[in-house]
Every structure is written in structure tokens, then in C-alpha cells.
């Protein structure tokens with residue numbers, strides 16, 4: 184059978200018949216009862232069905248309902264994901280060629296907005312969580328320092344919560360940003376459920392942000408690509424937001440998607456309290472049971488107050504593996520192959536299971552049973568003595584490199600737009616230290632750039648990425664994803680002769696060569 188013999192529909196059809204349980208997005212978990220064919224509901228802007236880009240009828244009423252529900256100035260439905268909301272929010276809050284302060288751990292859509300609006304971007308770096316390969320929060324003081332340094336800034340963009348559920352102190356950041364008269368945009372793609380129950384962190388909507396973007400599809404029962412853009416204050420130019428929404432979104436928005444987000448919000452409006460109470464009880468019970476494990480732990484609120492972590496989404500199960508034998512990637516594979524549990528992602532020292540109100544008791548029980556067996560297996564083979572956060576020996580080197588990467592600040596030579604539009608050449612990846620990248624390099628998921636165009640490559644970055652690739656992580660963004668070549672900015676360049684150790688006068692040594 185060739186790879187062309189099986190159509191996507193056939194593959195999906197076989198997949199849904201399997202026993203694999205989804206601990207990943209979308210938040211409906213394939214558990215919303217509907218026997219209807221999407222084809223039957225797939226219409227266009229016919230009479231009586233309004234127009235998303237000029238809503239006057241049923242879509243206006245539906246978005247009015249969402250606006251009331253969330254208590255915003257205006258809530259917009261998105262059919263091109265949070266991606267289109269982020270592009271629109273940033274474009275509407277800046278001028279072409281303007282200046283932005285953004286968290287370095289922002290999603291690639293923020294970087295793409297910087298490219299398209301030709302913005303000058305200054306990075307605020309999240310704090311590191313010691314001993315783990317994940318970032319903490321954004322410290323309000325770091326935002327303040329940058330606002331002091333760059334008064335020309337028009338908007339500040341942060342991601343809260345992160346992919347791992349870490350929330351920053353958004354209300355403090357909002358106060359600072361407003362004191363400087365700027366706009367705060369919060370990418371809350373992973374927090375669409377925050378307003379639904381007090382068990383979760385408070386939403387940026389209630390914390391003073393000006394624009395908040397949420398992927399409904401990630402943590403609520405709605406179809407993939409559905410998202411919301413909330414305008415929360417009057418400082419935002421709504422006309423400009425609407426202009427960019429109509430630029431970045433399809434002119435044929437899907438009624439299947441729009442009815443899904445409408446139905447999701449309507450359903451939660453009507454029955455949310457009861458359903459969320461049940462979901463929270465499941466989470467609490469699961470977290471309580473897992474406390475008896477010796478080597479597998481769930482990330483919990485003990486990290487609050489450190490590394491600028493203000494709050495944690497307990498709906499994200501960040502399963503930390505303390506083992507010399509198994510890495511996060513090993514556990515991810517075991518859960519899939521042996522237990523038919525598909526998790527959201529794997530890192531070197533943890534895996535993420537995404538949960539939602541649509542999960543079932545059976546799903547939680549299966550995950551608990553699998554983790555209990557793996558924990559016992561590690562205990563039998565490694566004893567009780569394994570220290571906290573020890574990792575598989577095979578991953579120790581990657582862990583050290585992770586730590587080194589987390590401490591690093593990008594060396595930016597050119598803006599993203601300038602770097603992408605300038606003349607390029609292709610060179611060997613392994614020996615590109617000192618060259619200026621013309622490409623993004625990021626690990627997927629979650630798609631946060633390790634390198635953005637215009638930044639200098641060095642040996643720490645090169646070795647880290649090669650190691651990630653060898654570990655089976657998905658390194659994306661480069662035109663050559665085998666990591667043998669990279670596109671760099673064309674410039675006069677000389678290999679540095681370390682033997683002579685002399686640089687021509689006034690030339691800057693960077694890495695293993697110098698720019699002429």
C-alpha cells in the first residue's frame with residue numbers, strides 16, 4: 184500500500200474507532216454528542232445568517248451574548264484561531280514600523296505580527312524554573328524597566344498562561360503598562376476556561392488587560408480553530424481591531440465553526456457551573472491520588488511565588504518524571520504504545536496531559552492506572568532513593584543545555600522584517616556560529632522561537648538544537664529541517680583564525696568569525 188492509498192477521512196475514521204484516549208487539544212475531547220454531518224451545516228452568508236465581518240443579525244446577537252457573558256467591551260468570534268486574534272490585536276495597537284515590548288516566550292504569531300508591521304521588538308524574558316526545562320512567569324519589574332528604557336513603545340504583549348499553565352502577575356503588569364499609557368495585550372490562548380471556575384487562575388480579562396485572546400478550541404468544547412478576541416477597555420481602537428480582523432480572517436468564515444463557538448458559550452452560560460464543578464472534582468481527586476506516587480509528580484502550586492509564577496492552571500497536568508531510566512519522551516511513548524493514551528506533548532523531564540470539562544471518569548482512571556504502573560516500575564528498578572528531578576542519564580546533557588539556553592538572551596543584530604527581507608545565503612548549520620540567522624528556529628510544540636531572524640547563531644544554540652533533533656524533538660522553521668543547512672544574511676564574512684588571535688582594527692569578533 185502506498186502512502187497515497189489512504190485518504191485523510193479514512194485515516195480519521197479508523198482513528199476514531201480506536202481505543203486511544205485524547206489527553207490533548209481540542210477541549211471537546213471528541214466527546215460532544217452529535218450524530219450530524221458537518222456538511223449539512225456548512226453554508227455561506229445566505230439570507231438570515233448574517234456576516235461575521237459586518238454582523239447585524241444572528242451573529243451580532245451571538246457575539247453580544249458572549250460580550251455579556253465575559254463582561255468585556257466587545258468580544259469577537261475568530262475562525263482562524265488565536266493566531267488571527269494576536270495578529271489583529273498587535274496590528275491594531277501599533278503603527279507600521281513602531282515599537283513593541285514582547286515576552287520572549289510568545290507564540291510565533293506574535294513574531295509574525297512584528298514581521299508584518301515591521302516593528303522593533305524588545306524582549307522581556309520569563310524567569311527560569313530551576314531544575315526544569317520550562318519557563319516561569321514574566322516579572323512586572325522587568326516590564327517596567329523596559330518601558331523606562333524604551334518610552335517609544337506602543338504596546339506590551341505577554342503570554343499568560345504558558346503552555347504549561349504558568350500565569351504571570353497580570354494585574355500588576357497591567358497597572359504598570361497603564362501608568363506608561365500603553366496597551367497591554369495578553370495571549371491567553373490556553374486559558375479560555377479561566378473565567379468558568381475559581382479553581383483556575385483569574386483571567387486577564389478581569390485583571391486589567393486591554394486585549395485578551397483565547398483559543399476556545401484548546402480547553403473548552405469547541406471545534407479546532409475557534410477562538411475569541413476580547414476588547415476589555417476603551418483605550419483600544421475597535422475600528423482598527425475590526426479592520427485587521429477582516430484582513431487576517433477568511434472572507435468565508437465557516438458556519439460549522441461559528442455555530443460550534445456559539446453553542447459552546449451558550450452551553451456553558453446555561454449549565455456551566457454544574458459541569459465545571461464536576462470537572463474540578465475530577466481534577467482534585469486525580470491530583471490527590473497521584474500524591475502517593477514516589478517518582479512521578481504533578482506540577483503543583485508549590486512553585487507559586489518563585490520564578491515570577493503568580494498562579495498555575497491545575498487543569499493542565501504537567502507530569503514530572505523523576506527517573507534515571509525514563510525521560511519525558513520515553514513516558515510519552517509508553518503511554519501511547521502500551522496504554523493507548525495520547526498526551527499533548529513531551530519535554531525532556533515532563534509530559535503534558537491536557538484536560539477539559541469534556542473528559543470522562545474513564546479517561547482519568549486510565550491515566551491514573553498507567554502512571555501508577557510506570558511509577559512502580561521506576562521504583563522497583565531505581566529504589567526510593569532517586570532524588571527530585573533527576574533525569575534519565577541520556578538526557579542529562581540536554582538538561583544542562585536546556586538550563587544554558589534558558590539563561591541566554593538573544594543577540595539581536597537586525598529586526599525580524601529587515602532580516603527576512605535582506606539578501607540571504609545558505610551555509611552549513613553546524614558551522615554557522617557567528618552568522619546572523621535569516622530564519623526562525625523553534626521547537627514544536629509549542630512553537631516558541633529559539634532563534635528569530637536577525638539573531639546571531641552561536642555554538643550553544645547550535646549544539647542545543649542538534650541535540651534536540653537527535654532526541655527526536657520536532658525542530659521547525661528552517662527550510663532544511665534535517666538541520667544540515669541554514670539561511671543566513673549575506674554579508675562579508677571571514678573565518679576567524681584563532682591561531683593568530685588578531686582581529687583587524689575596529690572589527691567585532693562574534694563567535695568563530697568576524698563581520699567585515
Ligand SMILES: Cc1ncc(COP(=O)(O)O)c(C=O)c1O
Nearest residue numbers: 264265266290342370372398629
Ligand atoms: C501560547 C499560544 N498562543 C497562541 C497560539 C495560537 O493558537 P491557535 O492555534 O488557536 O491559532 C498557540 C497555539 O498553540 C499557543 O500555544
